[in-house]
Amino acid sequence: MPLALAFLAAAAAPAPPAISIDTLRSVTKELSSDAYEGRKPTTPAEAKTVAYIVERMKAAGLKPGNHGQWTQAVPMVEIAGTAHAPMVFSGGKTPVSLAFRTDMVSATYQVAPSVAIKDSPVVFVGYGITAPEDHWDDYAGLDVHGKTVVILVNDPDWRSPDRTGPFEGRAMTYYGRWTYKYEEAARHGAAAAIIVHQTEPAAYPWAVVQSSWTGPQLELDEPGDHRDQSRMIGWMQLDAAKRLFASAGQDFATLEAAAGKPGFKAVPLGVTMSAGLTNTIRRQASQNVLGILPGTAAPGEVVLYTAHWDHLGHCDPVNGDGICNGALDNASGVAGLIALAEAQAKAGPARRSLLFMSVTAEEAGLLGSRYYAEHPVYPLAKTVGGVNMDVLNVHGRARDFVITGAGKSQLEDLIKPIVAAESRTISPEEHPERGGYFRSDHFSFAKLGVPMFDGGSGDDLVVGGMAAGRAATEDYVAHRYHKPQDEYDAAWDWSGAVADLDIYYTLGRQLAEGTNFPNWYPTSEFRRIRDASRAGN
Template sequence: MRLSPTFAVILGAAALSTSATAQTAPAISVQTLKDVTKTLSSDAYEGRKPTTPGEDKATDYIVARFKAAGLKPGNNGSWFQPVPLVELTARDVTPMTFSGGKTPVALQYRQDMVLATYRVTPTIAIKDSPVVFVGYGITAPERGWDDYAGVDVHGKTVVILVNDPDWQTPGRDGLFEGKAMTYYGRWTYKFEEAARHGATAAIIVHDTEPAAYGWGVVQSSWTGPQLELDEKGDHADQSAAIGWMQLAKAKDLFASAGQNFETLSASAKTKGFTAVPLGVTASVSFANTIKRQASKNVIGILPGKTAPKDYVFYTAHWDHLGHCDAVNGDDICNGALDNASGVAGLVALAEANAKTGPAKRSLVFLSVTCEECGLLGSRYYAEHPIYPLAQTVGGVNMDGLNVKGRTRDFVVAGAGKSELEDRMKLLVEAQDRVIKPEPNPERGGYFRSDHFSFAKLGVPMFDGGAGEDLRVGGVAAGHAATLDYIQNRYHKPQDEYNAAWDWSGAVEDVQLYYALGRQLADGTDWPNWYKSAEFRAVRDTSRAGK
């Protein structure tokens, strides 16, 4: 399937200050999309869990496809970037007790709270740590907001609300973009900020609506082995304990401290909120089983002709869950859509770009590990880049392709953040499609896949894909297909390759990814974040110091 003439013109035009020359893009190979997805999601790859034999099979296969496409090894002659990991498993977790209030409050592990640690240490013991309610736990100087202003939480336990202050505001109005979650609303940010302020423990209050998932998701995700990057210093700069507590128990805790949870929560939504010491102390302890191991990212490059030290990225994670809870005797979570299909898109883009020939800038194709265990592979690359982030122009991430058929719409994740969206809008319109708002921006989808690891350190990365308005069947059919996947296949053994899938929509989307990446690679400008975006400052600092 080739680009329409209009689409090809927009790709080649000097739109938005690029200097790309007009050309017809090569076809995206449907056979490649099918073959790579089918192979990587076959039972022989055992669900592609990192550090298992399935990893070696998957990464070796991706290298073979990159070589065949015409890429060069992307890490100083190697196709791999080692990613050191450490597995921590909490055991013998005591109840978390709060003393000094009207009545003692005790939280039972799994039932009332979950706890873990980033610290690589055999034991965690917290005794009589003063408890402070820090509202949403946000320090955002560009928005004039600091929940930690005027309070010292070193050695203390902070209790934090989930999401950000204006999550109940309809639309995008509000200091924190209204209903749409900013990074300040993500649990990862809250733990990072608590550690920066020296908190010994950080506990988020779980509330299903602002969290966008129930307690069962927290309970299953935060118990059992937890993977983290194995870094020098063993994460001693992080809080000793991080975790979640049930909403009902938070209300009990506040009542014991002589406070009203609803009243303080309402106060936390207002600018100028001051953290509230609760006058109680927290105690908890647990042991850690520690297992050090390693995984790897796969990286290939198509060197640029005239600006080879400027880089444009395409990314997709190769990992999945491996063996999982069996359904009808099948215990392999194959991850066909998530994300064998994304890797297939990566290979197809490598083929298409190699067929066109080198661009002015270098094109990098990065397939990362451990997306499913917390974006660890992409985070490791971003924190230990092979190519300087200040010289990384931007890129596109793929996490699941559209196998439902062609759509009239295209959805941008985290809309309103970067100038890449302006470019993509023109490309989408050239396909006679429209961009629609993200249906559930409160879920913070932009922060939950690998592009975010780059974004967090300032590199503009695009994430988006087909909507639900199918050209055959309309919104009703598209929504039904989405629900079927979420309810019956997502992270289950049923996410398997299906020969009946319609790849026409995937081809259209991959054409968009090709066009955006090629436009960046054949251009000379440096797209940035919008001035209101939470990543603008770090990008400006990075580029200024290049």
């Protein structure tokens, strides 16, 4: 019997208890009120936020999820660059000097008051990917210790019109994300790692890089102060890269094309890079909130539901309003978490434990979920899988359902019949090239092997069809996302959120009542991590 059918045969779930719309409304309204000041981590508003979530978890019928405690401390450090020297490339036909913000941005993961790179040899490493399962290694035979690597963003096959190619074609894989590029460069000992920005493969313009990388940056505060990372990371404008390559006697377009083909070999550019920056450092802590419904027969095996509680706090005012309340992003997701906890508790304990976790610092780079994944209360090898919720549908029921990052895990085999039972269809992700699967908290667990599901209503609304759905999505992105206008609206239609939450409930219940452990598909970049994790269990 195929694995998905075995799951279904062994763990068919009864109809879910009704999801409470009153809970969805009350939690979203409360957490997005001005009294919570936009729920920025480590501010006085955090204590109020955490206390409210704990109160609602208790009322839902959960138990403290961290060995008798409701929270998990997440140590963080703020690194604020105060002076960025130009990035100077020497030894070519002409010197190339790149100015901070306009030509490049520079930063560091290392917790250090200053960073200096002096005459570091520069190597173009193509897409900077080491993927044994895809027979691809841009670092093959290369020693980059002490060197500066220049890297292309996205995957080698990002120009594909469809999803065919060694890295899923048009759909971005984790190997295409900028976070991976820096991680892989550090694993190979690079002193500095600089990504070439191009708007289409990055999926955002240079202005996003400028705004995201030029203020204080939060990182996890851990022993070693991240000295295992490259001393400097950053981005450079495409035109700046072309000038650098020309100075080195190379044509950027020619090497870019070569980097997209199997067998590419890294190219030393014959120039050196010098740069530096100084930092101010502030150590602080935040909290993840954990509530659990203990299992009966296998309490040590855990099914996850996650939603981040944080938002941006005080932000640039619009019409005199300077609080980014984050009603949809992600007070609504926390409301969904509490509503699911109520429903699961009402149904009674399952065979396995159900863990409901509201994590901190998603907006700062998935830090809360990453900390839990790297310091789990329950071993990841015995974490079955789960669902993440980040922005619920408040525009009414949708005929369709979209799986973010489709084609990755066996959770999809389970979700499809659940969606069909709701008389809904699966629609393809509209922009798979944007790498949406890697941009919320589920990814912190996926990266370490745990299959996590992310998906929700598509744009084909029962009332108004695709036109209404797309208009609502575009309005949110253009006028409310990460702005003070993301506020609670009593006129919202929660029926679409309830329909999605019914699906999340059923998936979680099937996993919690089952005995199997889902895995990633053999082609997934996370398969070998899960296999290694589960090998001893």
